[in-house]
Amino acid sequence: xxxxxxxxxxxxxxxxxxxxxxxxxxxxxxxxxxxxxxxxxxxxxxxxxxxxxxxxxxxxxxxxxxxxxxxxxxxxxxxxxxxxxxxxxxxxxxxxxxxxxxxxxxxxxxxxxxxxxxxxxxxxxxxxxxxxxxxxxxxxxxxxxxxxxxxxxxxxxxxxxxxxxxxxxxxxxxxxxxxxxxxxxxxxxxxxxxxxxxxxxxxxxxxxxxxxxxxxxxxx
Amino acid sequence: xxxxxxxxxxxxxxxxxxxxxxxxxxxxxxxxxxxxxxxxxxxxxxxxxxxxxxxxxxxxxxxxxxxxxxxxxxxxxxxxxxxxxxxxxxxxxxxxxxxxxxxxxxxxxxxxxxxxxxxxxxxxxxxxxxxxxxxxxxxxxxxxxxxxxxxxxxxxxxxxxxxxxxxxxxxxxxxxxxxxxxxxxxxxxxxxxxxxxxxxxxxxxxxxxxxxxxxxxxxxxxxxxxxxxxxxxxxxxxxxxxxxxx
Numbered sequence: 001x002x003x004x005x006x007x008x009x010x011x012x013x014x015x016x017x018x019x020x021x022x023x024x025x026x027x028x029x030x031x032x033x034x035x036x037x038x039x040x041x042x043x044x045x046x047x048x049x050x051x052x053x054x055x056x057x058x059x060x061x062x063x064x065x066x067x068x069x070x071x072x073x074x075x076x077x078x079x080x081x082x083x084x085x086x087x088x089x090x091x092x093x094x095x096x097x098x099x100x101x102x103x104x105x106x107x108x109x110x111x112x113x114x115x116x117x118x119x120x121x122x123x124x125x126x127x128x129x130x131x132x133x134x135x136x137x138x139x140x141x142x143x144x145x146x147x148x149x150x151x152x153x154x155x156x157x158x159x160x161x162x163x164x165x166x167x168x169x170x171x172x173x174x175x176x177x178x179x180x181x182x183x184x185x186x187x188x189x190x191x192x193x194x195x196x197x198x199x200x201x202x203x204x205x206x207x208x209x210x211x212x213x214x215x216x217x218x219x220x
Numbered sequence: 221x222x223x224x225x226x227x228x229x230x231x232x233x234x235x236x237x238x239x240x241x242x243x244x245x246x247x248x249x250x251x252x253x254x255x256x257x258x259x260x261x262x263x264x265x266x267x268x269x270x271x272x273x274x275x276x277x278x279x280x281x282x283x284x285x286x287x288x289x290x291x292x293x294x295x296x297x298x299x300x301x302x303x304x305x306x307x308x309x310x311x312x313x314x315x316x317x318x319x320x321x322x323x324x325x326x327x328x329x330x331x332x333x334x335x336x337x338x339x340x341x342x343x344x345x346x347x348x349x350x351x352x353x354x355x356x357x358x359x360x361x362x363x364x365x366x367x368x369x370x371x372x373x374x375x376x377x378x379x380x381x382x383x384x385x386x387x388x389x390x391x392x393x394x395x396x397x398x399x400x401x402x403x404x405x406x407x408x409x410x411x412x413x414x415x416x417x418x419x420x421x422x423x424x425x426x427x428x429x430x431x432x433x434x435x436x437x438x439x440x441x442x443x444x445x446x447x448x449x450x451x452x453x454x455x456x457x458x459x460x461x462x463x464x465x466x
Contacts, residue, residue, distance in 0.1 A: 026402060029244035030345045073342060074313050081306040089302060104352040107305050111345040113245040195239065196413035203399075203406035210398035 011133040015141030018213065021114045022145040023206045028114035031105050032146055033198040039162050041101055042150030044091070046143030048106065050136065052083045053115055057135030060123040067124075076119045077110065084109045114142055149201050157192030223367045226359075230371030233420055236346050237379035238413040240353075243346030247380055248405060257384035258377075260341075265373030267319065267341050268350050271312050272369030273362055275351040278307055308351045316342040346376050383409060 021027045028049075035041045059079050060067075067075050088106045091099040099106065109115070118138050123131040154160060159167040159182075167181045191197055236242045243264070250260045281287055285299035320338040324331045341347060350372050359365050386408055395404045 023402070026248050027245060029248065030241050030349075033241040033244065074310070077309050077313055077343075078306065081309050085302060085305055088305070104349060104356055107352050108242070108345050108349055110305060110309055111343050111348045113343065113345075116343050194414075194417065195241065196410045196417065198241075199406050199410035199413060203403050203410065206403040206406065207396075207399050210403065214397075 008130065008133050011130060012137035012140070015134075015137040016144060017141075020141045020145065020209075021117070021138050022142055022202070023209055025114075025117065027117045028112045028142055029202075031108055031112055032142070032149065033202065034195065035102055035105050036146055036149040036198050036201075037153050037157065037193050037195075038101070039147065039150040039154045041098065042146040043143075044095065044098055045102065045105070046139070046146050048087045048091070049109060049112065049114070049142055050139040051087060052080060052109055053118060053135040053139040054132055055135075056080055056083055056115060057118060057123045057131040058128045060119045061126060061128045061131035064124050072124070073116075076116060080110050080115055114138055145202070145205065148205060149198060152201055153192045153197065156189050157197075159188050222364060226364055226367050227371040230368050231375040231378065232416065234353075234372070235375040235379060235416055235419075236349065236372050237376055237409070238416040240349065242349035243344045243376055246341075246344050247376075247383070247409075248402065251380055251384040251387055251405070254381065254384045254388060257380045261373075261377030261380045263338055263341055264344065264346060264376050265370065267312075267316060267338075267347055268369040268373035268376075269366065270319065270369075271315050271347060272350050272354050272372075273366045274315065275308050275311055276354055276359065276362055276365035278311060279304065279355050283307060304352075304355060309348060312347050312351070313342045346372070379412070382412065 015021055019025065022029060022032055031045060031049075035045050056079055060076060063075070084107065087109070088099070091102070091106060118135060122134045126134070151161070154162075155166070159165060167186065234240065237244065237247055246260060251257050279287075281290065283300045283304050285301065286296055287300070288295035288298045316338055320331075323338075350369060353372075354365055354368055359368055383405065387405060390404065390408075399407070
């Protein structure tokens with residue numbers, strides 16, 4: 001990409017793999033787990049965080065020289081809260097059903113540790129353009145995990161993706177009976193829709209990632 | 221009666237960690253040792269018990285639709301609920317700061333054990349989550365809001381205590397290298413969450429009169445069950461240790 005130097009590109013690609021906010025930095029877990037029963041909710045949540053983190057990082061970075069360090073947490077919280085209110089109102093206006101599903105978790109973006117973490121660790125010490133890229137990169141890294149978890153939970157739990165049946169029709173017409181995989185006797189695993197499975201799916205993602213990259217393995 | 225019901229409901233059925241995944245970040249980060257887990261857990265109970273009732277008052281008298289009616293009839297139509305995120309988080313951040321200053325002044329020993337956790341708590345999703353759930357579940361009175369705050373704090377405390385105890389023991393078992401640390405903690409939490417789902421039927425069924433007795437009986441059972449779950453886990457771990465020693 002002509003626009004981005006190698007260093008800038010690294011800011012975006014690093015959080016996607018080896019420095020992923022969820023699986024490596026352990027930030028922003030709460031929302032990652034609670035709303036991933038459907039792929040659609042995961043995607044909307046990722047976009048919301050992308051918006052808040054990208055813009056928030058720029059705002060904090062612009063103000064970094066005038067924020068007194070003693071009250072920086074409150075300033076940061078106010079910036080995030082304002083952005084989150086915008087997201088919440090937009091969702092309520094254009095996707096009311098979805099905003100009901102996400103319920104309090106839109107509000108909880110405020111206390112999503114990824115956001116505070118990036119403000120503290122990056123935006124307070126770097127210029128606006130770099131902070132913007134860092135915000136986008138981390139939000140994408142967060143989104144990737146959310147979408148993977150949402151994909152598996154919706155596919156295995158309800159046999160649909162984004163609401164479209166992809167594994168066949170479990171009831172079918174009276175003549176043919178169940179179609180697709182259901183015709184062969186496949187059943188949906190309703191357990192995947194329950195919240196504990198999100199934890200286990202994330203655990204498995206971490207397992208896979210760390211088996212591929214031995215450098216990430218922790219001490220007990 | 222209502223209080224007892226809400227109290228146990230917020231500890232077991234709607235457990236912050238296992239049912240709604242709130243406060244997971246600090247739950248994972250500060251659960252390596254039982255002693256620090258207890259400190260953070262106690263601080264969470266304390267802050268929830270203060271901020272939930274406070275935010276209830278804010279919600280009731282400033283933010284809700286028609287809440288400003290006490291100022292005069294011309295204000296009765298205002299609906300400021302879109303401001304609730306910013307008001308709640310500002311209240312929480314200032315309260316945490318205030319509590320920190322007061323505790324430091326009047327009880328240095330408590331400050332030494334809780335103090336370092338207090339700043340962490342301002343951005344713990346369990347605290348804001350407590351206030352937001354209080355709002356969305358439409359809790360009716362100030363007393364109930366306090367009960368809800370304390371109950372969900374205790375639920376969070378139990379969860380972090382249990383996982384810290386298990387993580388202390390798990391050091392002696394042979395976890396696959398790639399799962400060590402974070403991975404296995406996630407999976408254990410998942411299993412504990414499945415365990416907690418069995419509390420789901422606790423407060424359903426029965427008519428008003430028998431409910432009270434039931435709740436009490438059930439509640440003692442529940443603490444025993446929790447102990448049993450923890451015990452079972454510990455036994456498994458002990459078995460693992462034996463195997464390794466062999």
